Amino acid sequence: MLAIYWPLDITKERCVMEEVRRRNRRLYIPGGIYFITSVTQNRKPLFQDDHAVEILRETLRKVKALYFFSMQAYVFMPDHFHLLIHPKPEVNISKIMHSFKRNITWNYKKAMNASHSTSISLWQYGCWDHVIRDERDYKRHFDYIHYNPVKHGYVNKPEDFFHSSYSIYVKKGWYEIGWGHKEPEELRDIAFE
Numbered sequence: 001m002l003a004i005y006w007p008l009d010i011t012k013e014r015c016v017m018e019e020v021r022r023r024n025r026r027l028y029i030p031g032g033i034y035f036i037t038s039v040t041q042n043r044k045p046l047f048q049d050d051h052a053v054e055i056l057r058e059t060l061r062k063v064k065a066l067y068f069f070s071m072q073a074y075v076f077m078p079d080h081f082h083l084l085i086h087p088k089p090e091v092n093i094s095k096i097m098h099s100f101k102r103n104i105t106w107n108y109k110k111a112m113n114a115s116h117s118t119s120i121s122l123w124q125y126g127c128w129d130h131v132i133r134d135e136r137d138y139k140r141h142f143d144y145i146h147y148n149p150v151k152h153g154y155v156n157k158p159e160d161f162f163h164s165s166y167s168i169y170v171k172k173g174w175y176e177i178g179w180g181h182k183e184p185e186e187l188r189d190i191a192f193e
């Protein structure tokens with residue numbers, strides 16, 4: 001596997017991948033990267049505070065340990081999230097997303113002290129996904145994710161929003177501060193969420 005980077009935890013894998021990344025400066029892998037969007041039920045802002053976002057992060061970590069996919073970009077907005085995921089070829093993306101969403105609901109209930117039988121549906125049915133077609137498509141979705149908090153009006157600058165992978169890529173030099181202070185041109189004609 002090539003150029004796997006998982007921004008949410010520190011693993012040995014990361015060091016190796018850093019090296020791969022330095023050499024290739026790319027994350028796009030043909031035939032298997034997914035852009036995923038999922039929206040909360042009735043667009044309730046369930047993930048507004050840091051504790052709730054921590055449930056998302058923690059759950060994602062666990063699901064990753066189960067299916068060993070790589071997370072290439074993410075943004076957790078109060079009422080939806082976008083992910084760029086590269087699963088192992090033998091693991092179906094819908095299986096990962098199903099597990100992720102089910103476990104978030106479980107952990108969310110636990111955090112709210114709701115009994116397990118209480119039925120809460122956190123998510124709108126289904127989720128939007130898109131298979132990345134090529135390098136250019138990859139870059140657009142990667143940027144789309146990082147620009148998202150500005151697009152949705154939560155902040156004026158991508159660096160002011162903490163629940164995304166943006167700062168990681170700034171540190172790596174993939175973005176310069178100033179990027180996303182106005183809408184990047186290549187994002188003007190896309191609107192998923």
Ligand code: NI
Binds near residue numbers: 077082148152192193
């Ligand atoms: Ni969005």
